[in-house]
Amino acid sequence: MVAALMSDESAIDDLLDQWESAIERGETLSVDDLCHDQPDLKAEVSRQISALQAMDQHIQDPADRPLDGLGGNLFSVATGRSATEPPMLAFETDVDDLVFHAKGGLGAVYVGGDRQLNRRVAVKFIHRALASDKESCDRFQLEAEVTGRLEHPGVIPMYGVGKSEDGRPFYAMRFIDGHTLDEAIRRFYGDSSRREQWQSIEFRRLLQCFVSICETIAYAHNRGIVHRDIKPDNVLLGRYGETIVVDWGLAVPVIRDERFRISGEQTLLPRSGSSPSNSSRGAGTPAYMSPEQASELAPTPASDIYSLGATLFKVLTGRPPVSGESLQEIKTNVIEGRLPRPTDLRRGVPGALEAICRKAMSLNPNDRYTTAIDLARDVERHLADEPIEVYRESASQTVGRSIRRHRLAAFVAFIGLTGCLFIAGLASVWLASSAREESQARGKAEAATKNAELARRQNLGASSMFLAKSLSHEVDLRWRILEAEAASPSLRQLMTEINQINLAAGKAAADTTELQRWVEKRWIANSNAFRSTCWAINGIDGTQVARVPEIVNGKRASSLGNNYRHRDYFHGEGRDFTNAELHSRNDVVPLAEKDVYVSAVFESVNTKTLMVTFSVPIWSGPPEEVGRHRIGILAAPVELGDFGVGKNAMLADTRKDQLNGAAGLVLHHPDLGKRHEGEELPYLDQATLDVARRLTESDLNNPGLTRTFYDPVTKQERLSSIEPVMIRGRKHPERETGWVVIAMEQLPEHVDE
Template sequence: MTDDPNEQTLDSVSGPNAEALLAYLRYKESTGNANVDDFLQESPACAAYAEVLRSHAEAANQIGLNGEPSSNRAEDPSGNSANDINDQTVDFPANANVESYHDVPDDIAFETVVREIAFHAKGGLGVICSGEDSILNRRVAIKFIRPDRATETASDTFALEAEITGRLDHPGVTPVHGIGETQEGQRFYVMRFLPGESLRDQLSKYHKHVEQDESERAVDFRNMLACYVSVCKTIAYAHSCGILHRDIKPHNIMLGSYGETIVVDWGLSIPIEPSRDLRAEGDGTILPENGGSSEGHPVINGTLAYMAPEQAAGEQQLTPAADIYALGATLYQLLCGQAPLKGETFASAIQKIIRGDYPSPREVRHDVSPELEAICLRAMELKPQDRYTTALELAEDVERFLADEPVSVHPDNASQRIARWSRHHPVAVLTGGVSTILILLSVTAGLIVSSIFYSRAVELNKSLLLHLANTAALRWSSDLRGRWGKLEHWADDGELHQALRRVNEMNDLQIAEADEVQDWLTKRAVQGIGDLKVTSWYVNDSQGRIVALYDPNLPGKSEFHGVRFDYRTYFHGGKNDLPKKEPAEVAYPMLERPKLSAVYRSVGEKLAYRVALSVPIGPVEDRLGVLTMTIDLGFLEDADLIDMRENTFGGKESLRGIYLKYNVNDNPQSLKRVSTELLEKIDAQDFTNSDHFNAILVADYSGPVDPPGISSRQAAIAPVVVNGVWTGLVVVVEEGDVID
């Protein structure tokens, strides 16, 4: 073998193409000559690879191996040649034209032909067929408007359904491929074909085949609950986009063969204006182009057996709560194998829906889980404001059940907590059982094992305390969400908006005589308090003047009617009350989001310390006032809630760590507060970005009303978090407490 690389034979190395190219490149580098024919004259052994070498030489020239731009190389927008090999993409073979794709057409049109169309199913407005997309060779579904329903109104509804279905971009909604008309003028739209069965069909089989193996039934049941969670999330997405379905039921939920869960038949859906708490960050509405609104539709639309009371009563301004009720009725059928109402005449069904007259799930089937029954009944509450605030909250509670965690609407009692802890810690339980056996074997060994068992019992007690605190915090989180939900529901009332617009134009003398908002608040408060522990309700106008106050213990118009309270924290949303302004001064700005006030001291004859929950009234661009509910300290006597926020009461000293459980006299120093040591321990925890299930243990806790001589004991403290934000409240569970 010669040392000259150009005289090496190709047979001496593997990969002859590569070796020929390397020889050519070495020749070009040493001579500066890139001509392939000149190289072949000097290296005849490479002649068999001439075409390969020419192709690679062309490619090498395009990507700049020479270090110089070739005549056909692209330049970047700045005018600089792209000489770096990593900056170029080359299509092989090398003689292919490399063209830029900067020219994009303004619009394009595409179409397909669907063949082999066959009937598949029929609905109230349309007929579903299946067919074969001849362009993409896929099976599709085609929905035609029924000829006997093809009125102008029905055609508009059909077009609206197609648009809404097409614009809802979510895995739980069928993708729409296109819309059109037949030559005869029959309207249709084409969408994905989903092989499978409806949830109604699957529920029917599940509840009929009770002889099925228990383990198989348990798996099937959990799978159906998982599908139900997907449905809730799909509906939550639709609500966030401003769409109300209005006909949720098992028949309109399709289950695919590979785990797909699709909500279908959006023919009765209507656009709504979603409140901000329904939208995830970055979400927007998809109000349809084809018109439609939440008003002006037929007063009763939907399926009676799953219809919310307000929908059955013909209310035209429906809210997402109507869909949440239908989700609860769907869960009812999942649990019981039947709808809440069945075999009723139209008139009797309407009456029962409005009264909430249906048996509870456990009355129908005794084996229904109490937690799932509680979830179902919360979703189906008679009053919209008493249901889950969003469909996501409903989904989260079902997910907690599936994860064997406490649900927000049914906190565990002590025995359930122990049973749940045992399921979550089987090794510890097993160890305890083994320890018991060993005790019986030997007294000496038993003493040792009992010590171990005691140690484990101590750990169990700690875990139980932490779990109780987390559960209590979750319960109060749900309570606060429910209160804010009620306030926000009331604050969206159009009648209140109109009344406040008039009131905001009045002077103080006119306000004193105005009763319109007062009448509205009294009617709402009397009907809506229910089991809530509330001291009073306020409505303040845009200047902070009280234009309505309802206190069940103080009949008649309040002495504070027309008095300005814009300095209160519940009005302006700040940490504490601000200095009062003179009547002629411009009022403090209103809060922008729901607020839980710090503890403050009321004025007038009935002095009390209280907290307030408040929400703004009216859209962001047109704030009209503030709606507030107040709760006196002592009203929450069943809760060891502690307010960790600053409370100055107009003075300089900051009072923190106030127990909301105890009522006191007029002196702020008589407020029950945590010890300085406990305050420091709680402050050491960063609850600012906290979440649920984040309790801490305190080994030497003493309560605020413990008599002298009572020794300290162990306690757990957990933050009360609402929608991912710490409220500033913590809940305390002492050793020996039982949370029912």
């Protein structure tokens, strides 16, 4: 019986929600239609609807009658002020004939008439279902405050705030008679006669609106506000050319750096609503949010720059930049940067605009435009037919621009050139023979073939340089993350205590529980930026005192508690020590004379796979402490096959390995996965290894040099370009990893070295 009553109450609540939703949309839904499938609930539903209508007799939805007679004190009159103080004024106004206009996630917008000033105004009410929710009310109040305090032509002017007689918050603002940018984009691409007209007035008007959006967001950033939900649906285009950014309900204040303080604008610190510490991170529209926003990281202006780029993407293609079968799939595509180029969706998109869009949507925030103004200026340069730095145009495009800017001179030159060509053509017809024409055609074909092959080799050389540079950045990033974590005072204190106990006891007897917790937390915190097999910590005597993950194949890692003083990654001397060498030396300390290190290849004790290890020393004190010394290492192994060097490149180590004592081991190849010591290991041939060593030792960039080499994995000769992986920001010898990237392509039919 109780279960039946609860079921009826739940069903009634659902029906009332349907009724209120219809009212918000301006639709009429009768009780008979509402209870068509549940007639036994009709009487109770009718009674509760009547009660709700009675409560809303002064402010009703457009399905019943227009909301009229709505008035409110927008500001209160202060009392008890002295005669010398200026009086505080109260402004009141009445808004009637409210008609439903639009609905959003947080509230509904009505349009009515201001009786005092005889003008149309827009009034936004929070949804009834959210009026009792404190977080929603805070967001609504924040939206009103931020919108009111951002005084810019691109932000809608606010008239005041208040509460209706049933306690629902609202705010009044200027009514913008127009449509959204999303609707304008759909109209443009819905007209088949205009969708490819990149120089049309309609398309240029869309770009000019986008520039206005950037300028508005730049102003918000200068005030210390990040919007977090920039998209075409949140931009209104008025009848008189207004471009208005709306829906500031997810906006948060952030700390401004020097780039935004130099504008002279004052920081906007809302008294209500949200802050970076308590806002729901990850909120926003997935198809337009940045990778860091999708990862629920702290909001920054760079997130808005990405969303601006996503908005530009839709302006260029008519489609959002990311799609997916589910919300999680869309966020995963955003986080991993799986985005199409605009030209993949819409042929003929101007290359300069595509370059601008891709820079704004760079996966790394540091690679995006520094400010929204910088993004706007590049779009304006394109509109003004000026070159932009992010796009390298062809010679024909440069010539075309020069012709457009000097039309008279170009016309005269064209007439002269046409006359010369006409005379030359007559002479050629008279003098040339068929044999000579055939010879010339053959020569041009051969020259074109050579030029194409030259361009192919140059592209291959550029690919190897790019991959080597990218990998060097990845290696340096791993080191810098490990260095930052190794400098933790908490880690330093734990290691000092554990070393004292272990050295005194002569074995790993110290309690490492707190250290294990520390390394687990730091490994998780850096998992998005740093992919590795595990993290491990070794004490001053080489004992592995902590490791994450602690459990391997259902058991505690067998490496924990073992001593790895002999390992190359511990002492950094280029190879593992034998037992005899280890017993004869008393000067083995963690990474002596090195600040960072990447080891030669070795076999893992736990996984039995081949890997290299990135390691940094743990110091007894901060850098400014005189006499500090190394008290352990923080290490992060990476299995062979886990290096991101692309589908047409391989990675090799010119140093001798720990397996066969040979140099030139292939660390990564597109046709190989993870490897074990028992497998046949591929090595570079001696000629390729000699070239790679010369490039590594010369410390010079490879100027696109290509050569044939023998691929030890596919057993085929291929065209290649070799580039050493140098960490340019490091001192010798740490900058020399000993690695080389080899970009590969199939050999053409004829190759001239």
